[in-house]
Amino acid sequence: xxxTESTENYLKSIFKLQTVDKKVSTTDLADYMGVRAASVxxxxxxLARKKxxxxxxxxxxxxxxxxxxxxLKTLRTHRLIELFLVEHLGLSWEEVHGEAEKxxxxxxxxxxxxxxxxxGYPLHDPHGSPIPSxxxxxxxxDTVRLDxxxxxxxxxxxxxxxxxxxxxxxxxxxxxxxxxxxxxxxKSVVGKTLKIQITSKKHTIGLKAAEKIRVHQPKDKGRK
Amino acid sequence: xxxTESTENYLKSIFKLQTVDKKVSTTDLADYMGVRAASVxxxxxxLARKKxxxxxxxxxxxxxxxxxxxxLKTLRTHRLIELFLVEHLGLSWEEVHGEAEKxxxxxxxxxxxxxxxxxGYPLHDPHGSPIPSxxxxxxxxDTVRLDxxxxxxxxxxxxxxxxxxxxxxxxxxxxxxxxxxxxxxxKSVVGKTLKIQITSKKHTIGLKAAEKIRVHQPKDKGRK
DNA sequence: AATAATATTTAGTTATGACTAAACATATTT
DNA sequence: AAATATGTTTAGTCATAACTAAATATTATT
Numbered sequence: 001x002x003x004t005e006s007t008e009n010y011l012k013s014i015f016k017l018q019t020v021d022k023k024v025s026t027t028d029l030a031d032y033m034g035v036r037a038a039s040v041x042x043x044x045x046x047l048a049r050k051k052x053x054x055x056x057x058x059x060x061x062x063x064x065x066x067x068x069x070x071x072l073k074t075l076r077t078h079r080l081i082e083l084f085l086v087e088h089l090g091l092s093w094e095e096v097h098g099e100a101e102k103x104x105x106x107x108x109x110x111x112x113x114x115x116x117x118x119x120g121y122p123l124h125d126p127h128g129s130p131i132p133s134x135x136x137x138x139x140x141x142d143t144v145r146l147d148x149x150x151x152x153x154x155x156x157x158x159x160x161x162x163x164x165x166x167x168x169x170x171x172x173x174x175x176x177x178x179x180x181x182x183x184x185x186x187k188s189v190v191g192k193t194l195k196i197q198i199t200s201k202k203h204t205i206g207l208k209a210a211e212k213i214r215v216h217q218p219k220d221k222g223r224k
Numbered sequence: 225x226x227x228t229e230s231t232e233n234y235l236k237s238i239f240k241l242q243t244v245d246k247k248v249s250t251t252d253l254a255d256y257m258g259v260r261a262a263s264v265x266x267x268x269x270x271l272a273r274k275k276x277x278x279x280x281x282x283x284x285x286x287x288x289x290x291x292x293x294x295x296l297k298t299l300r301t302h303r304l305i306e307l308f309l310v311e312h313l314g315l316s317w318e319e320v321h322g323e324a325e326k327x328x329x330x331x332x333x334x335x336x337x338x339x340x341x342x343x344g345y346p347l348h349d350p351h352g353s354p355i356p357s358x359x360x361x362x363x364x365x366d367t368v369r370l371d372x373x374x375x376x377x378x379x380x381x382x383x384x385x386x387x388x389x390x391x392x393x394x395x396x397x398x399x400x401x402x403x404x405x406x407x408x409x410x411k412s413v414v415g416k417t418l419k420i421q422i423t424s425k426k427h428t429i430g431l432k433a434a435e436k437i438r439v440h441q442p443k444d445k446g447r448k
Numbered sequence: 449a450a451t452a453a454t455a456t457t458t459a460g461t462t463a464t465g466a467c468t469a470a471a472c473a474t475a476t477t478t
Numbered sequence: 479a480a481a482t483a484t485g486t487t488t489a490g491t492c493a494t495a496a497c498t499a500a501a502t503a504t505t506a507t508t
Binding site for chain 4: 249250251261262264265266281282
Binding site: 228230259260262263266267270281282 | 464465466467468469473474
């Protein structure tokens with residue numbers, strides 16, 4: 001009846017992949033988690049027995065209501081820890097994901113509350129991702145993928161992926177940081193690049209990389 | 225080749241029991257850790273194969289040099305976390321042991337360093353236990369068990385056990401806290417009690433409980 | 449629709465670290 | 479020294495969660 005660390009990791013992973021497409025396939029989950037597909041099948045059966053996921057062989061998984069709550073609880077802990085590590089222990093934003101992956105499974109509710117308080121009840125982690133509320137709610141902000149922003153339009157960096165330290169280091173070096181203003185100067189569909197302006201610097205980024213960056217645009221689409 | 229959480233717990237437990245008597249018996253270890261003796265036997269064999277303990281069937285275990293280093297590393301992490309939880313997250317001294325038991329296995333070297341720095345390179349945890357140095361050294365202070373302090377003598381509370389929350393709550397209520405001055409007013413061998421003076425209050429404590437409390441006495445044995 | 453390619457599941461194995469029951473060793477009484 | 483009590487180890491089991499190899503489904507291609 002007890003939920004293990006592995007259970008929490010599966011739920012969190014399904015949650016992340018689920019936001020992209022509704023049902024998550026065994027293989028996608030296996031790739032994302034770095035385990036074999038056969039292992040995933042076995043685990044999904046267990047999670048289904050515990051009513052944490054709804055699993056149909058060959059057709060994929062979705063989280064149940066309770067599974068989603070648990071995933072969000074873990075995600076909340078993860079993001080609070082990331083922010084804590086940056087703000088109070090001075091780690092860089094590319095280091096914190098790996099550490100938080102370990103911490104998130106051992107933090108008690110009481111300590112989570114204390115950390116939340118210490119941080120001033122924050123709404124976002126260092127990568128701009130929203131922190132779910134204590135009762136498992138998550139409000140999704142209205143954002144666009146950077147590669148879909150039109151030439152000439154501008155906006156604010158909202159969120160970047162937290163998993164890949166190298167990518168984060170690259171983003172940091174180029175000021176592609178949540179909160180910063182960004183303007184798309186030129187989009188080359190052939191060359192698969194995007195020329196952007198951030199703060200006072202110009203920079204060219206690959207369209208594939210730009211996919212991973214979420215931008216917030218005002219209602220007037222940032223024309224000015 | 226990797227050391228598991230369980231390995232760290234065994235080494236830490238052996239270290240603690242070893243300070244009392246040289247060799248640690250299977251049963252004592254089992255009682256202390258809350259597992260069955262048969263499980264201990266199995267684990268000791270594994271630890272011996274890894275050269276972390278020196279184990280002779282029916283005769284007990286001792287830590288090897290490397291096993292001791294690892295035990296002290298874990299103990300260091302444990303104690304730093306306890307202090308961190310008290311000083312920065314405002315937990316009480318009776319709550320922190322249980323939490324630290326979980327944290328100690330997931331803290332990376334880098335984070336341990338940061339916490340150490342944040343705390344100002346402390347030498348003692350909230351219960352007065354010395355924090356081993358980063359290279360695995362521990363200096364043992366010259367202390368006496370409270371039940372062995374003579375009538376009329378005084379000293380300073382040095383260290384109390386950190387495991388039992390109830391006992392810690394009791395000690396806290398009666399100001400039996402490391403750093404406080406203590407004077408033994410009356411010792412009743414028949415009644416198995418000790419009448420003591422702490423700060424401005426008088427209190428009577430059982431001799432059995434007093435055994436667990438370590439007191440530092442000046443060279444003149446606290447007569448004045 | 450038949451074939452090929454890809455995705456997924458099943459069956460059986462492994463390691464970790466707990467457990468019980470039974471066997472065996474050591475200590476303590478009488 | 480024999481009998482009893484206590485301590486310890488052996489043998490075999492269980493749950494968790496990974497793995498490989500083989501079997502089976504599904505999807506895509508011709």
